Amino acid sequence: MPPIARPRGTNDLLPPDSALRAWVLDTHRQVAEAHGYELIDTPVFEATELYERGTGAGTDVVEKEMFSFTDRGGRGLTLRPEGTPGLLRAVLAAHLDQERRPVRVHFAGPMFRYARPQAGRYHEFWQVDIEAIGERSPALDAEVIEVAWRFYEALRVTGLSLQVNTLGDLDDRLRYRSALVAYYTPLQDRLCADCRRRLGVNPLRLLDCKRDAGLVAGAPEIGPSLSLESRSFFAQVTGFLDAAGIPFRLNPRLVRGLDYYAHTTFELWHESLQGAQNAVGGGGRYDGLAEVLGFPPTPGTGYALGVERTLAVCREQGLGPEPTRDRVVVLSIAEADRRAAAAVARALRGAGIAAVLDISDRRLDRRLSVAARQGARAAVMVGEEEAARGTATWKDLDTGRQQTAEVAEVAVALRRLLAGQ
Ligand code: AMP
Numbered sequence: 001m002p003p004i005a006r007p008r009g010t011n012d013l014l015p016p017d018s019a020l021r022a023w024v025l026d027t028h029r030q031v032a033e034a035h036g037y038e039l040i041d042t043p044v045f046e047a048t049e050l051y052e053r054g055t056g057a058g059t060d061v062v063e064k065e066m067f068s069f070t071d072r073g074g075r076g077l078t079l080r081p082e083g084t085p086g087l088l089r090a091v092l093a094a095h096l097d098q099e100r101r102p103v104r105v106h107f108a109g110p111m112f113r114y115a116r117p118q119a120g121r122y123h124e125f126w127q128v129d130i131e132a133i134g135e136r137s138p139a140l141d142a143e144v145i146e147v148a149w150r151f152y153e154a155l156r157v158t159g160l161s162l163q164v165n166t167l168g169d170l171d172d173r174l175r176y177r178s179a180l181v182a183y184y185t186p187l188q189d190r191l192c193a194d195c196r197r198r199l200g201v202n203p204l205r206l207l208d209c210k211r212d213a214g215l216v217a218g219a220p221e222i223g224p225s226l227s228l229e230s231r232s233f234f235a236q237v238t239g240f241l242d243a244a245g246i247p248f249r250l251n252p253r254l255v256r257g258l259d260y261y262a263h264t265t266f267e268l269w270h271e272s273l274q275g276a277q278n279a280v281g282g283g284g285r286y287d288g289l290a291e292v293l294g295f296p297p298t299p300g301t302g303y304a305l306g307v308e309r310t311l312a313v314c315r316e317q318g319l320g321p322e323p324t325r326d327r328v329v330v331l332s333i334a335e336a337d338r339r340a341a342a343a344v345a346r347a348l349r350g351a352g353i354a355a356v357l358d359i360s361d362r363r364l365d366r367r368l369s370v371a372a373r374q375g376a377r378a379a380v381m382v383g384e385e386e387a388a389r390g391t392a393t394w395k396d397l398d399t400g401r402q403q404t405a406e407v408a409e410v411a412v413a414l415r416r417l418l419a420g421q
Pocket of ligand 1: 115120121124125127279305306307308309
């Protein structure tokens, strides 16, 4: 019988690589919390309607990529393809925005999209996310972008390009829509089948088309369709970014074709990622989303960053956590000493020291060199004599210095050693 394989488009997270992801997630949490964002978590599956309305029926995600199913009670459910609709639902259903505005939340978790698997595109992938809900302020849009920027700075990632644009408000977009329809209608015969269909439904989405890139290049930009107010809003966002020393590129082609997106939109691109998958993440303002989900109108802004693509960039650039040597290995000299060794390890853990029990039968010198290679700072040896007297012998694996003492004293000495004193 062939062994059962991992499903297509999924990844196993294995040590030692798992430490890299833990470091990326920890770093994101620290940076987000330093800006006042608090942890939030929501279900991995939600009512399908949440995404049909919240992600938008006209998007590729909803049209082609959802993992949807019917539960035993006949309810339509979907594995979450993105975080924002569920996070906004959770915050507004709990009325958090009535206590304080904005509500600042951060999140990390798996997402599911049924797109053709390839490098940087999986069926299951992780995102880290922040949302600032309840205020319509350009300062908050800039803050959200800054948190993303500071996150990659904290990882020491270089070579990122921040692309920003504005979509204006609903009236601006209606004007822009007309300009796009006027441009594309005479070119209809040259459009791909998808774009011809979208022209009637959602002309902004034509700008996302990779096949009709030549036509996209000649399409009108949103600038002339923007009201004075929208221009001023965007000028404030970019002004805040300048003041924060965050370099950005204005990219008038960066659009989201749904009515509830408004004003600021941005993406972070990385040069080492290939082609269409070169975005590590993106976000923007979604002032109309709450109403679409059936809640009172509530503005919001946020981002989602792809964890696998961020990990790929970290690997490419040789980035990762500082190697830690914050544990000890406890080994028994002979099989008869194993119980005593386990008791010593337990006592050390009780004193706050991470202690790994070595239960192999190999030669002591081999076991000591394996312990050093696996990142132990010291080895604690328990033989017949130590077992009888309630002592242990500990060895500094860097200097080779060795000492026998009562277990409580060994714990004190090891704590000092691990603290670097
Ligand atoms: P989006 O919600 O589509 O704007 O995606 C935000 C980020 O999530 C992207 O920039 C990617 O880094 C990541 N991402 C989106 N879809 C996938 C996928 N299928 N596989 C891996 N990462 C993804």
